[in-house]
Amino acid sequence: MEFNNCSPIYLQIIDSIKQDVVVGKLKTGQKMPSVRELAGKIKVNPNTIQRVYQELEREKITFTKRGMGTYLTDEEKIIKLLEEEISDKIIQEFINGMNKLGFSNDKIIGILQEYL
Amino acid sequence: MITLLKYEIYRRWKWLVIRYAALIILGLIFFNRASASPMQYDIIAASMGKFFLISIIAFAIIIVEGINMLKEDLFESSGYLTFTLPKSERSILFAKNFLLFVQLFLWALVSIQFGTMFLKLLPLEEVSRYMAEIDLPVYPAILFVLTAFFNFVLMVQFSLTLTRTLLYRNKYSGIISVGIFFLLAYLIENFYYGPFLNQIKHAYIEIGTSSASNIDLLSGGYTAVFLNIILAIIFFTATAYLLENKINI
Amino acid sequence: MEYILTTKQLSKYFYQKKALEKVDINIEKGKIYGILGPNGGGKSTLLKLAAGLLKPSGGEITIDNKNPGVYTKSIVSYLPEANYFYKWMKIRDALNFFKDFYDDFDMERARKSIEFMKLEEKEKITSLSKGMLGRLKLALALSRKAKLYLLDEPLNGIDPVSREKIITSILDAFNKKSTIIICSHLIYYIEKLLDYVFFLSEGQIILAGEAEDLRNKRGISIDRLYQEVFQ
Numbered sequence: 216m217e218f219n220n221c222s223p224i225y226l227q228i229i230d231s232i233k234q235d236v237v238v239g240k241l242k243t244g245q246k247m248p249s250v251r252e253l254a255g256k257i258k259v260n261p262n263t264i265q266r267v268y269q270e271l272e273r274e275k276i277t278f279t280k281r282g283m284g285t286y287l288t289d290e291e292k293i294i295k296l297l298e299e300e301i302s303d304k305i306i307q308e309f310i311n312g313m314n315k316l317g318f319s320n321d322k323i324i325g326i327l328q329e330y331l
Numbered sequence: 332m333i334t335l336l337k338y339e340i341y342r343r344w345k346w347l348v349i350r351y352a353a354l355i356i357l358g359l360i361f362f363n364r365a366s367a368s369p370m371q372y373d374i375i376a377a378s379m380g381k382f383f384l385i386s387i388i389a390f391a392i393i394i395v396e397g398i399n400m401l402k403e404d405l406f407e408s409s410g411y412l413t414f415t416l417p418k419s420e421r422s423i424l425f426a427k428n429f430l431l432f433v434q435l436f437l438w439a440l441v442s443i444q445f446g447t448m449f450l451k452l453l454p455l456e457e458v459s460r461y462m463a464e465i466d467l468p469v470y471p472a473i474l475f476v477l478t479a480f481f482n483f484v485l486m487v488q489f490s491l492t493l494t495r496t497l498l499y500r501n502k503y504s505g506i507i508s509v510g511i512f513f514l515l516a517y518l519i520e521n522f523y524y525g526p527f528l529n530q531i532k533h534a535y536i537e538i539g540t541s542s543a544s545n546i547d548l549l550s551g552g553y554t555a556v557f558l559n560i561i562l563a564i565i566f567f568t569a570t571a572y573l574l575e576n577k578i579n580i
Numbered sequence: 581m582e583y584i585l586t587t588k589q590l591s592k593y594f595y596q597k598k599a600l601e602k603v604d605i606n607i608e609k610g611k612i613y614g615i616l617g618p619n620g621g622g623k624s625t626l627l628k629l630a631a632g633l634l635k636p637s638g639g640e641i642t643i644d645n646k647n648p649g650v651y652t653k654s655i656v657s658y659l660p661e662a663n664y665f666y667k668w669m670k671i672r673d674a675l676n677f678f679k680d681f682y683d684d685f686d687m688e689r690a691r692k693s694i695e696f697m698k699l700e701e702k703e704k705i706t707s708l709s710k711g712m713l714g715r716l717k718l719a720l721a722l723s724r725k726a727k728l729y730l731l732d733e734p735l736n737g738i739d740p741v742s743r744e745k746i747i748t749s750i751l752d753a754f755n756k757k758s759t760i761i762i763c764s765h766l767i768y769y770i771e772k773l774l775d776y777v778f779f780l781s782e783g784q785i786i787l788a789g790e791a792e793d794l795r796n797k798r799g800i801s802i803d804r805l806y807q808e809v810f811q
Contacts (some may be wrong), residue, residue, distance in 0.1 A: 220803060258773070259772045261751070419650055
């Protein structure tokens with residue numbers, strides 16, 4: 216898990232986990248590492264990890280089974296939503312980047328067609 | 332306090348054993364030499380003299396060690412460990428000085444025991460004649476010397492602590508604490524013992540004229556010891572106060 | 581809110597020097613704090629006041645609502661920058677020493693920590709390198725179940741491998757009932773550990789805030805922020 220110190224770390228970790236879910240690195244229904252485990256693994260403050268898990272739970276990406284730990288959701292529609300969210304983000308970033316370089320939206324469509 | 336004492340002993344237990352074993356063994360060796368030549372007073376005196384020397388060296392080592400016990404925690408980084416222990420500064424100081432006291436007691440016990448053994452080898456008449464001339468109350472004198480030297484260490488400890496309190500990390504600390512020590516010694520000499528010693532002198536002059544004054548001098552001797560004990564308590568309390576409330580490590 | 585450490589207008593003067601000037605701080609339980617700043621800025625002084633080694637010149641400092649004393653020393657684990665071990669000790673002696681004096685010392689944890697730091701009990705303190713001493717100090721300090729850990733420059737003079745071990749140890753020691761305060765000027769390595777930071781310079785707090793908040797607002801790392809502030 217790579218991230219930098221220039222923006223809130225908990226957001227970066229959340230993004231990273233979301234990506235892992237979409238890509239399939241994390242299997243649906245999989246048990247998540249405990250707060251302490253994950254904190255130790257990526258060398259981050261446990262309170263930050265706690266915040267990550269709270270946020271993931273709020274977005275219903277994870278759920279907690281009493282006494283057993285935190286698990287990744289296996290609900291299809293949530294995963295689908297995630298996929299959309301992530302791809303939206305990447306596309307938005309791409310468009311913003313291209314716009315910054317001076318490419319109009321029409322031109323972008325044209326370039327993409329050629330490329331793909 | 333027990334734990335503190337345990338470590339004060341543990342850290343130097345080998346030295347302690349060597350010190351007293353050497354004192355006793357050498358004492359026995361010299362005594363053997365002396366008692367092996369019963370009438371040769373020059374040999375007896377020589378052996379006695381050598382033991383006396385060994386005894387003084389042991390004494391000096393005990394005194395210096397007593398001073399260093401506090402000095403190293405005041406001036407070296409080990410102070411960070413000692414003074415963050417969950418023990419009052421008073422008990423830390425007490426443990427160190429208790430060991431010092433016990434050592435002085437042991438030293439006195441061994442030295443006096445051998446001293447008496449050596450003296451018994453000398454002809455009785457000479458000894459009693461010698462003692463009568465001096466008319467010295469023995470036990471108070473010994474106690475006085477012991478408590479005086481114990482106070483010496485406590486005074487040095489106080490001087491060091493005061494210096495450390497006033498001067499946070501200064502290269503002149505050593506000289507200044509010596510200065511403070513001599514100042515204290517002077518004050519005590521003149522204002523504490525002075526008046527008392529004058530009384531002793533008067534009592535002494537009277538002795539020449541009357542014979543019922545042994546008791547006076549005896550009690551005078553013990554009074555001096557009592558004064559020393561008071562002084563010891565004062566210095567200990569003052570040092571502990573500085574350590575608890577004023578000092579910056 | 582229950583604070584483990586509070587200072588009110590805390591000041592400390594050394595003759596001409598103002599080490600701390602009317603500092604107000606509240607430290608919560610269960611968090612990791614960073615006190616960052618240049619050398620001589622007052623970081624060590626603040627830690628020493630909390631450890632009970634220095635006495636305040638003005639204001640007050642309380643740990644668990646008590647003034648520094650025997651009780652606070654029993655719940656505070658202080659890691660100085662200096663080598664504070666007695667020269668006569670072996671590592672084994674140091675372990676037993678901590679066990680004898682501190683009720684909250686966990687011998688099992690300490691032994692595992694010593695092993696983790698690649699140290700052996702039979703080694704003499706005087707034969708240890710600076711790096712080894714740093715690891716030993718930390719292993720002992722963190723093996724106490726203290727309410728407040730005060731770590732003064734734990735990463736100074738430490739090689740990269742040991743540094744990772746130290747960071748791991750700090751994370752292992754963390755729990756909701758304890759608080760860890762780290763003083764360091766090597767911010768890059770520790771900033772991911774910090775909940776909250778204080779920037780201390782010339783005896784005063786010139787910046788304070790939650791680490792993530794500062795990153796969000798300023799868009800830069802704490803390390804970069806430090807460089808900007810202290811330029």
